[in-house]
Amino acid sequence: MESGQIFNLVPWIVFLPLIGLAVNILLGRRLGETFSGVVASLASGLTFVVAVLLAAALASAPNARVVSPWEWISIGELTVRWAFRVDTLSVVMMLVVSLVGTLIHVYSIGYMHNDVRHNGDPGRYTRFFIFMNLFIAAMMILVSADNFLMMFVGWEGVGLCSYLLIGFWYEKGKNGTGNADAAKKAFITNRIGDFGLLIALFLIFGYFGSLQFDEVFSQAANVAAAHPGVMLLITLAMLLGVTGKSAQIPLFVWLPDAMAGPTPVSALIHAATMVTAGVYLVARSTAFYSVVPVAQTVVIWVGTLTALLAATIALGQYDIKKVLAYSTISQLGFMVAAVGMGAMVAGMFHLVTHAFFKGLLFLAAGSVIQGMERGMHGSHGSAETDPQDMRNMGGLRKKMPLTYWVYLIGGLALSGIAPLAGFFSKDEILGAAYNGHAAVFALLVITAFLTAFYMGRQLVMVFFGKPFTAAAEHASESPRVVTIPLIILALLSVLGGVLNLPGVHTLEHWLAHTLGEGEPAGFIWLVAGLSFFLALLGLGAAWFIYSRRVQKAEADDPLKKPLGALFTGMEHKWWVDEFYQALILNPYKAFAQFMADPVDLGVIDRVGGGLAAGTRTLAEGLRKLENGYVRSYALWMVVGLLAIMMYLFLS
Amino acid sequence: MFPVVYPIILAVILFSLGIVGVLLRKNAIVILMSLELMFNAANLVFITFANYYQNLDGQVFIIFVMVTAAAEVAVGLALIVDIFRSKKTISIDEMHSLKG
Amino acid sequence: MTPGLLIFILLGIIAVASAVAMLLSRNTVYSALFLILNFLSVAVIYLVLGAPFIALAQIAVYAGAIMVLVLFVIMLLGTHQLDPREPLKWQRPLAIVLALALIVQGVYALVTRFGFQAATVPASPDFVDPKSLGMVLFQKYSLPFEVTSVILLVAAIGAVVLTQKQKKDGGA
Numbered sequence: 007m008e009s010g011q012i013f014n015l016v017p018w019i020v021f022l023p024l025i026g027l028a029v030n031i032l033l034g035r036r037l038g039e040t041f042s043g044v045v046a047s048l049a050s051g052l053t054f055v056v057a058v059l060l061a062a063a064l065a066s067a068p069n070a071r072v073v074s075p076w077e078w079i080s081i082g083e084l085t086v087r088w089a090f091r092v093d094t095l096s097v098v099m100m101l102v103v104s105l106v107g108t109l110i111h112v113y114s115i116g117y118m119h120n121d122v123r124h125n126g127d128p129g130r131y132t133r134f135f136i137f138m139n140l141f142i143a144a145m146m147i148l149v150s151a152d153n154f155l156m157m158f159v160g161w162e163g164v165g166l167c168s169y170l171l172i173g174f175w176y177e178k179g180k181n182g183t184g185n186a187d188a189a190k191k192a193f194i195t196n197r198i199g200d201f202g203l204l205i206a207l208f209l210i211f212g213y214f215g216s217l218q219f220d221e222v223f224s225q226a227a228n229v230a231a232a233h234p235g236v237m238l239l240i241t242l243a244m245l246l247g248v249t250g251k252s253a254q255i256p257l258f259v260w261l262p263d264a265m266a267g268p269t270p271v272s273a274l275i276h277a278a279t280m281v282t283a284g285v286y287l288v289a290r291s292t293a294f295y296s297v298v299p300v301a302q303t304v305v306i307w308v309g310t311l312t313a314l315l316a317a318t319i320a321l322g323q324y325d326i327k328k329v330l331a332y333s334t335i336s337q338l339g340f341m342v343a344a345v346g347m348g349a350m351v352a353g354m355f356h357l358v359t360h361a362f363f364k365g366l367l368f369l370a371a372g373s374v375i376q377g378m379e380r381g382m383h384g385s386h387g388s389a390e391t392d393p394q395d396m397r398n399m400g401g402l403r404k405k406m407p408l409t410y411w412v413y414l415i416g417g418l419a420l421s422g423i424a425p426l427a428g429f430f431s432k433d434e435i436l437g438a439a440y441n442g443h444a445a446v447f448a449l450l451v452i453t454a455f456l457t458a459f460y461m462g463r464q465l466v467m468v469f470f471g472k473p474f475t476a477a478a479e480h481a482s483e484s485p486r487v488v489t490i491p492l493i494i495l496a497l498l499s500v501l502g503g504v505l506n507l508p509g510v511h512t513l514e515h516w517l518a519h520t521l522g523e524g525e526p527a528g529f530i531w532l533v534a535g536l537s538f539f540l541a542l543l544g545l546g547a548a549w550f551i552y553s554r555r556v557q558k559a560e561a562d563d564p565l566k567k568p569l570g571a572l573f574t575g576m577e578h579k580w581w582v583d584e585f586y587q588a589l590i591l592n593p594y595k596a597f598a599q600f601m602a603d604p605v606d607l608g609v610i611d612r613v614g615g616g617l618a619a620g621t622r623t624l625a626e627g628l629r630k631l632e633n634g635y636v637r638s639y640a641l642w643m644v645v646g647l648l649a650i651m652m653y654l655f656l657s
Numbered sequence: 658m659f660p661v662v663y664p665i666i667l668a669v670i671l672f673s674l675g676i677v678g679v680l681l682r683k684n685a686i687v688i689l690m691s692l693e694l695m696f697n698a699a700n701l702v703f704i705t706f707a708n709y710y711q712n713l714d715g716q717v718f719i720i721f722v723m724v725t726a727a728a729e730v731a732v733g734l735a736l737i738v739d740i741f742r743s744k745k746t747i748s749i750d751e752m753h754s755l756k757g
Numbered sequence: 758m759t760p761g762l763l764i765f766i767l768l769g770i771i772a773v774a775s776a777v778a779m780l781l782s783r784n785t786v787y788s789a790l791f792l793i794l795n796f797l798s799v800a801v802i803y804l805v806l807g808a809p810f811i812a813l814a815q816i817a818v819y820a821g822a823i824m825v826l827v828l829f830v831i832m833l834l835g836t837h838q839l840d841p842r843e844p845l846k847w848q849r850p851l852a853i854v855l856a857l858a859l860i861v862q863g864v865y866a867l868v869t870r871f872g873f874q875a876a877t878v879p880a881s882p883d884f885v886d887p888k889s890l891g892m893v894l895f896q897k898y899s900l901p902f903e904v905t906s907v908i909l910l911v912a913a914i915g916a917v918v919l920t921q922k923q924k925k926d927g928g929a
Contacts, residue, residue: 634753659762660873669863673856674776680852708806713893724905728912734830735916
């Protein structure tokens with residue numbers, strides 16, 4: 007078929023996951039676990055196939071296509087269609103989401119089989135895959151949208167799926183509501199970000215007259231010249247949405263709590279795909295940010311400070327998933343800083359490689375956790391051991407070799423060791439910072455060092471040395487359905503750098519069709535060498551400190567004494583949650599309490615009750631008039647007669 | 658002859674006495690008789706004005722008033738007889754079953 | 758002091774006195790008889806005011822028919838006295854006050870409207886002729902006349918129906 011026809015396939019990237027989820031809703035429970043998992047993975051896999059076809063068709067003629075099947079809203083000036091946009095940027099996102107998504111679906115077949123049994127509700131298996139397919143569908147709507155409103159639908163949809171999946175084990179967690187609370191926190195914090203995005207949307211419609219990308223972006227320069235304040239407001243409001251979805255300061259607090267969800271959820275949603283939606287939004291809105299330099303500066307600093315802050319917190323965490331969560335926040339900070347600096351390609355490149363190795367790390371961590379759980383079952387009597395606490399692990403290199411190797415690859419990629427994928431993408435960002443933002447460069451370099459350090463710390467604590475508890479002693483390797491996706495992701499982490507090698511710049515040219523011709527980032531030997539050196543230094547330092555630590559699970563972290571109060575701060579994530587609790591949540595709760603008790607119960611209810619009581623008193627008084635005696639009625643009649651006569655005679 | 662207000666004042670007095678009778682007496686038949694007194698007072702007013710304005714319409718009207726009074730007395734007394742049959746008393750105060 | 762005025766004052770006193778006596782009498786039969794006296798005195802006043810036909814109609818219908826009917830029912834139902842106690846405390850004082858207020862108000866209104874100059878007209882034969890009364894009654898007021906006959910019919914039927922003895926099976 008002619009290549010133009012292929013683009014009409016694009017609605018299928020949304021429909022295929024929806025079909026998968028419908029099949030699972032109707033038939034899943036009856037046809038068993040494997041069936042559910044396979045159907046869901048197949049739906050996701052076919053989505054990937056469609057994305058590949060679209061990419062291939064686009065390769066020969068890379069200008070953007072819009073497939074617009076239906077009209078959605080047509081009221082007055084506002085016309086919004088269900089329109090799918092196929093251009094180089096959205097195709098990149100489609101490929102990443104569907105590829106990593108499919109691998110995680112396959113992984114989940116095995117992982118959830120164990121997880122539902124570990125948590126005691128095998129019937130919930132199908133529900134997981136329904137939610138996962140729903141997520142893929144929503145994410146596809148987000149990335150393929152041709153107008154802001156449709157993108158917002160996808161934006162909200164992934165937020166919803168995040169809530170559903172984090173709270174998958176809704177009755178478990180701390181005090182029986184821990185998971186549900188984490189899901190609520192994610193949803194509400196995201197909502198605050200969504201509020202910002204909505205304000206931006208309102209302003210865009212108000213000042214541009216349309217929500218469609220082409221129409222809006224072509225006028226960006228004009229509107230910025232005419233209403234500079236409005237443009238600034240739009241970009242900053244959009245930034246609020248980005249900080250919510252992509253977990254930046256100040257709305258990052260939901261992501262560590264989101265680790266309460268099953269590990270595949272953490273991998274897919276909170277590492278590879280949903281959290282990158284913010285970065286995608288900024289990349290898509292290049293036209294806006296490039297005309298408001300103030301907003302660009304704000305974005306850069308939000309990203310940089312987040313990166314640094316999160317890296318310091320990751321250093322002090324003991325839960326294996328929390329370390330990865332804060333690492334994600336930190337890497338997202340890198341991406342946000344990159345797109346803020348105008349290095350959209352660098353940001354997108356890092357987005358893609360990060361999806362590979364962070365997804366890999368989360369899945370491998372899941373494998374580790376399940377290995378520990380198997381160890382707990384095997385060693386009877388270690389029921390109190392937290393399978394996710396790194397202080398209980400150790401020496402897993404020998405017990406789970408395959409997991410060890412893929413985790414090592416992922417960790418090295420994240421730290422930025424050449425020639426793995428992370429090196430190239432991180433290096434591009436550092437290079438962009440070097441070329442004009444000295445303070446940002448310094449902070450990002452420090453963050454890169456910390457990244458390597460905490461990854462090294464994690465590797466040593468989990469895999470090296472001797473097992474610290476009985477559970478670690480009896481841990482065993484995960485089944486093939488779990489390890490095969492790990493291997494594939496490891497390969498991608500190794501080879502991912504190929505996407506945008508310095509000199510060849512494949513991704514750069516690919517994205518240039520959408521984002522505009524930029525100067526391809528030159529390869530700066532100084533920067534590259536510095537980042538490589540610091541990565542090695544960080545890993546080496548971690549090895550040095552942690553392999554000599556006391557071989558007991560309850561012992562203090564070796565950094566506790568030298569860093570003292572600093573380390574306590576890192577352990578307690580700098581008390582950000584407590585700060586929010588005191589500053590915002592507690593006053594709000596007090597205010598709500600005040601409105602509920604004195605105002606609602608006291609005043610408003612009393613008004614209603616008072617009216618009722620007053621009516622009753624009045625009625626009881628009037629009741630006395632009806633005493634059954636005709637003569638008293640006659641008396642009242644005469645009284646009335648006299649009154650009327652008097653009125654008539656006097657007037 | 659004499660000022661026209663005299664008969665009318667007499668009528669007013671008789672009317673008020675009729676009202677007093679309705680309000681004060683408990684015997685249903687006496688109440689009916691007080692009503693007749695009130696009708697009478699109204700008739701006196703009609704006659705007076707028929708004389709004053711030399712218009713016979715007033716006197717004609719009295720005929721109708723009398724007819725109505727007669728009908729009313731007949732029906733009223735029938736009611737009293739009926740009530741007496743069930744309640745064995747004609748005291749108005751005993752008819753208080755519509756007490757609120 | 759014209760003879761008309763003298764007669765009127767005399768009759769007025771008799772009328773008021775008999776009305777008061779009717780109200781105060783404990784014996785129902787005496788009340789009825791006093792009322793008959795009241796009607797008679799008022800009938801004579803009608804004569805003075807030039808309405809002979811009405812006067813005689815008053816005697817015949819009111820005193821003769823209606824009061825006889827009332828007396829019948831009094832005899833039928835027994836004349837035992839009712840309990841003189843008043844259950845409603847404020848009824849008596851209030852009733853008297855209201856009546857006095859009514860009288861005062863009425864007198865005041867009338868005197869301000871008419872004054873003491875406007876006088877009644879002595880009776881004259883052309884005016885008081887029953888023939889002229891009949892002319893007005895049957896020509897100008899023929900419809901109301903027919904209606905009153907219907908009223909009488911209805912009253913008669915109503916009275917009969919109301920006093921029928923209830924049948925054993927509850928039908929009336």
